[in-house]
Amino acid sequence: MTGCTTFDCLGAGQHVTQVAFGGRTWREDPSITSTIFAAFATVRRLHELLWYLADALDRPTAAPLHDALREAAADVERLAARPPEALVVVDQETAARGRSSDELLGRASALVRAVHPAAPRRSGTDLVGARLRGADLRGADLTGALLLGADLRGADLRLADLRYADLRGADLSGADLSSALYVVGPQVAGARGDARTVLPPALGPHPAHWG
Template identity: 60%
Template sequence: MPGTRLELRSDCARCVGLCCVALPFARSSDFAFDKPAGAPCRHLAADLRCGIHASLRDRGMPGCTAYECFGAGQHVTQGTFRGRSWREDPELAREMFAAFPVMRHLHELLVYLTDALARPDAAAVHADLARARDEITALTDADPAQLADVDVAARRGQVGPLLERASRLVRAGRPGPGHRDADLVGARLRGADLRGADLRGAYLLGADLNGSDLRRADLLGADLRGADLRGADLSDALFVTPPQVASAHGDASTRLPRDLLPPAHW
């Protein structure tokens, strides 16, 4: 959008509580109650900020602390809808709530493409990655009706092979074990050498990764909920996202990629 800088990290101060309204969640270990899509969370305050942000985990809402919109919230609010709000103009609600999840998917793809483009070892595929990034960036500038027509699955299908090529190039110097889509729930991997491992889509729920070496490991889509990352080295792991990190257990000894901040609850 003209005058809107594309950002890939959430800024709730410039959003209108979209994740707290547009998205549904079900009562579980992540959420203390059910909420349907389009209904404001009971904890959403009048200023469209979370009323229990400082105590979400204590109040049974750890799922909220692990959520990240990758900047889609402020983009939809300030760009697509020019600063207007569903609360002030209820007629906008349907279009705004439909645009938000599409924008989040697009921003997530841009996060992965940005990661791959920053890898010198993936230079051979940089031109293709840059073209994909530019195409998706152009889609984020679409109006609400155009966003509704975006085929997110098709875009993921186009970007996926490019990320795969980038990953192989980055890991070529030291290819690690292959655990793609593997069931590693509760696995004992303390201190494991997982450098260059293919952990894409792996189920690592509750896995003991304390002190493990995950440098240059591909973690795209890996489920790290409850995993122990204390002392683990993810400093240049591929495709690590804030939701993955926030859903795991870590501390000051966990080494994260340079542009990834440790969660407040660690």
């Protein structure tokens, strides 16, 4: 199944198993099952934030916020480095750090997307099944947008903010996401695309199931 073959934990699984639990796994030691799963959920969220913060730091136009972004990344890394017992109980602190980082990421996004002042703002919009083939979405704010099954064939998504956007089943064939902000592997893995789809360089090659 596509969901199984494309799952990407953004390094959270490796961190929890190898660093936090020193190589122990729940299969070998069932007594740590609930703890390791709870820790994984926390670290997965923190690693997602680190990915976004690294993206923002790579944007020259977000330079006025780079010091704050580096500070935020250091805070997130400190949270992720806590021992297993602490990782299980840092939910409130993780949420607070997430809100603070999201606000900062939004400001960085606004700086980067300022070159497209007339770009659509569709943050949180229900665009399930939307017909957006060939659409000019350069610099669009699509944060948290529901794009399940959307037709984005040939769409121009350069500098579009796709943070938390749900792209499951969306058709990205021929779409240009080369400079889109905050795109993570699980998003494109859950979508469809082809050899003409241009992804951000940090994501590496196209998902294998795209063919």
